[in-house]
Amino acid sequence: MFKNHMWRLTPAVLLLVFLSGCFGEENLTALDPKGEAAQWIYDNMILSLVIMTFVSVVVFAIFFIIVVKFRRKDGDDELPKQVHGNTAMEITWTVIPVLLLVILFVPTVTGTFDFHVDADPSEHEDSVYINVTGHQYWWQFDYEEGFTAGQEVYIPVGERVIFELNAEDVIHSFWVPALGGKIDNIPGVSNALWLEAKEPGVYLGKCAELCGPSHALMDFKVIALERDDYDAWVEDMTAVEAEETAANAEAGYEVFQENSCIACHAVGGQGMATGPTLTNFGDRQKFAGVYDIDDDEKLAQWIKDPQSLKQGNNMPAHPDISDEDMADLIDYLRSLQVRPEGADY
Structure with a gap:
């Protein structure tokens, strides 16, 4: 009896597990992009889903047509017509996957080069440059103006902000889903990425690399301000005694x-x-x-x-x-x- 009830509950449990990834704190999602990098990731994800859906529909449609049309009938013991060695069919099912891969390959490679950034500050003199250090279990943000912020990092709206990523202890991973992708903070290695917020707001960030027992609590916030407000905040932070x-x-x-x-x-x-x-x-x-x-x-x-x-x-x-x-x-x-x-x- 218990097994019967479990069988009935299984689809509902699986559905809840699937949907659990859709809920959470506001702005902690890659499905509502608020920056150029996040938009690129989202667009490529949608493109991949469209292609996979198209392939699945075509494959299953052909499968069901074959099952219905060519199923074995009573009294029919003849071998079906053999079509192996059909050059046209072999070219077709080789060319179509190649074309689909090219459609995915081109935006992926061009975007990868576009979003690559060097960790050398001298390469980004006209950009806001912030050094990010991951600790167990908090984030340190060092600004070029000479002050440090913790747990909350402020950036100007509409500008590419360069983040140099380092770690003090173990490997962490810097991730702001609404603004862009994730890159690891590795002890002794400097990585970098850029993020840009299209509009003012508070964007939640997470450590995306298991870094210890409180990994799930290693949150931070990116606060995007209009340029005038950002400049005022920087001035206030440098003026405090x-x-x-x-x-x-x-x-x-x-x-x-x-x-x-x-x-x-x-x-x-x-x-x-x-x-x-x-x-x-x-x-x-x-x-x-x-x-x-x-x-x-x-x-x-x-x-x-x-x-x-x-x-x-x-x-x-x-x-x-x-x-x-x-x-x-x-x-x-x-x-x-x-x-x-x-x-x-």
Whole structure:
């Protein structure tokens, strides 16, 4: 009885598994391209599907015609007419697949050369150039202007942005499905790709290479701004001084210093950058890549016991911070903003 029920459920289960790839966070899809590279991937995928559908329809149509028309009939014991060695048929079923492969080959090769990019910054002096370093399990973005951002990377709309890809520990893979393809971050090797956003927005990114127990939580965001807004953000990021960040939350700043947070997290160009830079922490939508920035309880848990939220990460635990100090520390972290009041981004 159980086997019978399982047999009935199998198609529904398979359908759910198939459809599970269609759902998820907004913009985390390659089926809604928002950039030139993503559009090329999407167009080639559709072209491949059209060709495969055409081939499948023709093959199955011929198959069913043959099954119906030439099926063995009662009393018919004669051998069918043999057609092996038919030159016209052999040429036909050789030429058609070759033509279909050429149709796929040409855009694939031309696009591959178009989207290839050199990792040498001197080759891209007129482009925004960002060095991306993958860590377990967060992303570091170093800008040519001399500042660092973590977990969220800002780019100008309508411009090709060059990303130089490196890794600190193991192999990661940088992927923004709505904007382009993926390329690996490999320790000791510099790869590169370019992305271009056609319109302002927030585009979700993922690590696409299994890199440890918290690989699935290694998210980041690409925030595309109009050029004027982007320039304003860059100016704000370069202008921040660490001492100024404590103006609205001095008690929290003291907790931050006392617990040696600045030994791992740089603020306004001061401190170490072994962990994500916190200069614009209050502007972010997520912390640890995946948790809502407004969730005080989760943020406190992250500071006290980071392994409980992201297994295998390198952030040290701070279980001894009191509730009062934790509230002050969270207030300070939320005060770390560079976005001008009233800005659209």
